Amino acid sequence: MTALVSVGSFIPEERVPIESLADRFDLTPMQVRVFRRYHKIGSAARASTSSLADLLRAALADLALTPEQVSRVRYVLYARTFPVVVPYPHNPLHDVCAEFGLGHAQAFAVGQHACASGLLAVDLAGRLLAADGDDGLALVLAGEKAFTGEAQFVPETSMFGEGASACLVAPSGERDRLLSYVARLRGEFDGDLEEVAGEFQRIYHDALGEAVTAAVARAGLALDDVAVILPHNVNVVAWQRTCKRIGYPLDRVLLEHVATYGHVFCADAFVNHRTAVERGLLRPGDRYVIAAAGAGRGATFSAMVFEH
Incomplete structure (x- = not known):
């Protein structure tokens, strides 16, 4: 039975208030107040001086994998909302995997369910590990940069924040x-x-x-x-x-x-x-x-x- 071994995360200290988006998205003062008072969204996390690789790197560091766990990782799944998150030919997922000694793992993106792709990635990771039938592990990474207007703001709904997470998945376990x-x-x-x-x-x-x-x-x-x-x-x-x-x-x-x-x-x-x-x-x-x-x-x- 699929289990979460450990979870790491990173949220930067910087915050962007909803008021700062008013001019770009033609928000009226009333719309800004609605966001704060009705939707209860006043700001979003930002890492203006950090790249996407930096975000993923920080979440992986927080996970604090042991050398033994690194050697057992078979798959690295990057769950993301948008089909494209960096300009070609950059590939932060593979760069970060190489830095953390995960170059041996199969690494790929999962994005078919948009913002629900994190759950899909956990399910897929468990299925892959179960099919292998050994003591392998999988990593599920998530987090993106709010690099376009669509990735910063959803009209009358939400603001996107920058940050990242890393989740170590096992084919079975006693916890989670x-x-x-x-x-x-x-x-x-x-x-x-x-x-x-x-x-x-x-x-x-x-x-x-x-x-x-x-x-x-x-x-x-x-x-x-x-x-x-x-x-x-x-x-x-x-x-x-x-x-x-x-x-x-x-x-x-x-x-x-x-x-x-x-x-x-x-x-x-x-x-x-x-x-x-x-x-x-x-x-x-x-x-x-x-x-x-x-x-x-x-x-x-x-x-x-x-x-x-």
Whole structure:
């Protein structure tokens, strides 16, 4: 059974306030206030003097792999939101792998589920390791630079933050065991037409809630059995509405990073996991949910259930 061995993360100290984006995205003072007071997003993390390789490097360093673990890593999966994250011919993933002695591992990107690709990467890593049938390990990396307008701001929804995460995955383990995974793919949301975007917003909370409840049911549990939900940091109101629909207490959703980190692409789940462990929100045996939604070529609503 797929298990998380350890999780590392990196969030830079620099913050970009929502007000600084007003001119570029033609935001009115009222729209800025809505972001701060309604969506509860006031700023996003930035690393203006750091490259994407620097972000991934910092998260890997935080993971603190031992030489023995490095030798056992068979796969390195880079989960990302956007199809292209650096200009050709740069390849920060392979550069970082070489620096950390991981050149022997098969390294590739996973991005088919947009911001939910981190969950897809964990599932795929577990499947690859299970097929190998040995004591191999896999690394799941996440994190991107907010290098374009689309990668900085989602109108009326969220701000993207810069940071990174690194997750060491094993084919089995006694802690942080994966109990279930659900991914709902919605191809009808392919495109940028206004009516497509409007329908996506209309069904968003029900679809995300359904993914969460389906994953919990697949794990043989009820929502009352879930100690905490580790969300993607899109905004607070989205989780208020989702929790209301499924009847789950909002105070058991870890939302403290939304206001200052922003939506850190696919790294949200692992950044929040690190916080939950450090704050003692997860005790041995607790079941918890990691949930995410992605929009790109279609939409994805995903949820995983783990046992700590």
